[in-house]
Amino acid sequence: MATAYDIAMEQAEIKQDGGAPVVAVENLQKAFETQKVLNGMSLSVSRGETLAVLGRSGTGKSVLLRLIIGLDQPDSGSIRINGQEIVGLALDGMGEIRKKMGFLFQQAALYDSLTIAQNVAFPLERHRGEMSRSERGDRVEQLLAEVGMEGDLDKMPSDISGGMKKRVGLARALALEPEILLLDEPTAGLDPISSGEIDDLILKLQRERQMASIVVTHDLHSARTIANRLALLDQGNVVIAGSFEDLERSEIKFVKEFLK
Amino acid sequence: MASVFCFGSGVCTGFLEWFGNLGIFFWQVLKAVVTPPYEWRELIRQMDEVGSKSLPLVALAGAAVGVVLSMETRESMTRFGAKSLLPSAIVFAVIQEMGPIITGLVVSGRVGAGIGAELASMKVTEQIDAIEASAINPYRLLAATRILACILMLPLLTVAADAGGLLMGWVAQTLAEPISLHHFINTGFSGATLRDFLPPTFKTAVFGLIIGLVACFQGMRTRGGAEGVGRAATNSVVLASLFVILADVVLVKLILVVFH
Ligand SMILES: Nc1ncnc2c1ncn2[C@@H]1O[C@H](COP(=O)(O)OP(=O)(O)OP(=O)(O)O)[C@@H](O)[C@H]1O
Numbered sequence: 223m224a225t226a227y228d229i230a231m232e233q234a235e236i237k238q239d240g241g242a243p244v245v246a247v248e249n250l251q252k253a254f255e256t257q258k259v260l261n262g263m264s265l266s267v268s269r270g271e272t273l274a275v276l277g278r279s280g281t282g283k284s285v286l287l288r289l290i291i292g293l294d295q296p297d298s299g300s301i302r303i304n305g306q307e308i309v310g311l312a313l314d315g316m317g318e319i320r321k322k323m324g325f326l327f328q329q330a331a332l333y334d335s336l337t338i339a340q341n342v343a344f345p346l347e348r349h350r351g352e353m354s355r356s357e358r359g360d361r362v363e364q365l366l367a368e369v370g371m372e373g374d375l376d377k378m379p380s381d382i383s384g385g386m387k388k389r390v391g392l393a394r395a396l397a398l399e400p401e402i403l404l405l406d407e408p409t410a411g412l413d414p415i416s417s418g419e420i421d422d423l424i425l426k427l428q429r430e431r432q433m434a435s436i437v438v439t440h441d442l443h444s445a446r447t448i449a450n451r452l453a454l455l456d457q458g459n460v461v462i463a464g465s466f467e468d469l470e471r472s473e474i475k476f477v478k479e480f481l482k
Numbered sequence: 483m484a485s486v487f488c489f490g491s492g493v494c495t496g497f498l499e500w501f502g503n504l505g506i507f508f509w510q511v512l513k514a515v516v517t518p519p520y521e522w523r524e525l526i527r528q529m530d531e532v533g534s535k536s537l538p539l540v541a542l543a544g545a546a547v548g549v550v551l552s553m554e555t556r557e558s559m560t561r562f563g564a565k566s567l568l569p570s571a572i573v574f575a576v577i578q579e580m581g582p583i584i585t586g587l588v589v590s591g592r593v594g595a596g597i598g599a600e601l602a603s604m605k606v607t608e609q610i611d612a613i614e615a616s617a618i619n620p621y622r623l624l625a626a627t628r629i630l631a632c633i634l635m636l637p638l639l640t641v642a643a644d645a646g647g648l649l650m651g652w653v654a655q656t657l658a659e660p661i662s663l664h665h666f667i668n669t670g671f672s673g674a675t676l677r678d679f680l681p682p683t684f685k686t687a688v689f690g691l692i693i694g695l696v697a698c699f700q701g702m703r704t705r706g707g708a709e710g711v712g713r714a715a716t717n718s719v720v721l722a723s724l725f726v727i728l729a730d731v732v733l734v735k736l737i738l739v740v741f742h
């Protein structure tokens with residue numbers, strides 16, 4: 223029999239769960255041959271939070287995202303998704319976790335044998351078998367409209383621009399309504415207007431679906447708009463993490479130079 | 483002791499490492515093949531790809547070999563006064579050895595290069611990572627379907643090469659000394675049993691396994707941009723042809739021991 227005490231405890235646990243980080247990275251180390259890329263990095267993101275990851279080119283931002291979705295294995299350290307350790311997990315074990323994650327690659331990585339619409343439909347065909355063909359078609363159109371790509375459904379990836387590819391890649395990443403969004407420079411190569419639209423979309427998703435996002439970006443303006451928290455990386459580590467104002471107030475030379 | 487067999491330890495460890503990785507790759511594919519979901523649609527698409535693209539080439543190569551064989555055997559058989567055995571000599575030579583090995587080599591070139599380059603370019607543009615990131619097993623979707631398609635299509639293609647070889651072998655004969663196709667086939671196949679012809683035809687399934695496995699392996703482990711793609715295609719063809727010829731030696735011996 224559940225006593226009032228049990229119920230209260232349960233509720234407390236649920237509350238605690240809600241505040242617990244969705245993605246928690248601890249003491250991550252990754253080297254390629256002799257080159258140390260990540261050097262004991264730790265960071266975390268909670269539900270409804272957007273973390274912007276900043277840093278110079280080649281500091282390992284893309285490597286960090288690839289590790290979080292398990293495409294590469296770290297040399298040491300821990301990565302927990304919703305509390306579950308994924309380091310060392312085999313391909314099959316990662317499947318269920320990855321269905322809850324959306325990933326945008328730095329170069330978009332669209333399937334070049336499929337059209338734009340088929341690219342976005344691909345995850346739906348695979349994991350939403352219960353959807354009818356017309357439902358899927360509607361969903362694809364809606365996703366592409368959200369990123370401003372409603373006009374080019376039947377074009378091939380080789381026939382669209384880099385910025386357009388990025389937007390299609392984002393639509394594909396959003397197809398399964400993920401809980402966790404990992405975006406590698408979503409607004410790189412976009413004009414200010416399109417970039418603003420993507421920022422608005424990310425903000426909307428964060429508000430409406432309480433999505434947890436990690437967004438790698440070089441665009442300080444965009445980072446300031448979308449992120450609750452920013453993390454600045456250098457030499458394989460987080461130099462500073464906090465709100466934009468925290469970063470602006472910092473006395474660290476590297477941070478000052480970076481924000482200049 | 484090992485150094486006795488290896489002229490340079492670099493070459494030797496490289497070779498062993500390659501085989502080790504090939505074994506691991508094969509194991510991953512096997513695991514993916516025996517567990518659902520099964521990729522029927524992609525399998526059929528790949529069978530069509532392997533079959534229809536290689537069919538004209540294979541038939542043409544078989545036909546050319548039939549003509550050459552016919553002309554040369556005629557020359558030597560006439561010299562030794564065994565002209566009546568000519569049809570049998572051609573039938574046995576084509577079906578037991580020339581058809582299978584020609585098919586194996588032509589498909590190594592056509593399909594080996596095709597698969598090697600396709601998967602390699604998908605790998606270097608992160609499309610394979612994108613498949614994995616959408617919680618789909620790339621070994622199942624990409625490798626298993628291509629390897630199975632090769633295994634299933636090779637025996638069928640061999641029959642086409644045999645047919646081309648026999649037909650043109652007969653044409654070459656009848657041009658030199660008129661003989662009806664009916665008579666040619668009848669005398670050619672007299673005294674032959676299915677045991678003579680089925681094992682050599684079905685041994686090409688092993689060639690299919692080799693071609694598919696080597697090409698998928700080389701493609702999916704590619705690194706290094708466009709140059710890497712070219713290298714993967716070349717290596718797929720070279721290694722697949724080489725292993726097809728080596729496997730043929732073993733298979734011929736095995737068939738002789740088991741079936742005769
Ligand atoms: N597969 C790999 N093999 C070897 N080195 C690699 C590999 N992947 C990344 N690196 C190295 O890791 C470092 C970090 O790369 P990464 O792509 O994460 O940089 P980044 O921070 O995303 O840069 P950018 O802002 O330019 O995208 C680079 O020096 C790169 O050379």
Ligand SMILES: [Mg+2]
Nearest residue numbers: 283284328406
């Ligand atoms: Mg990057």
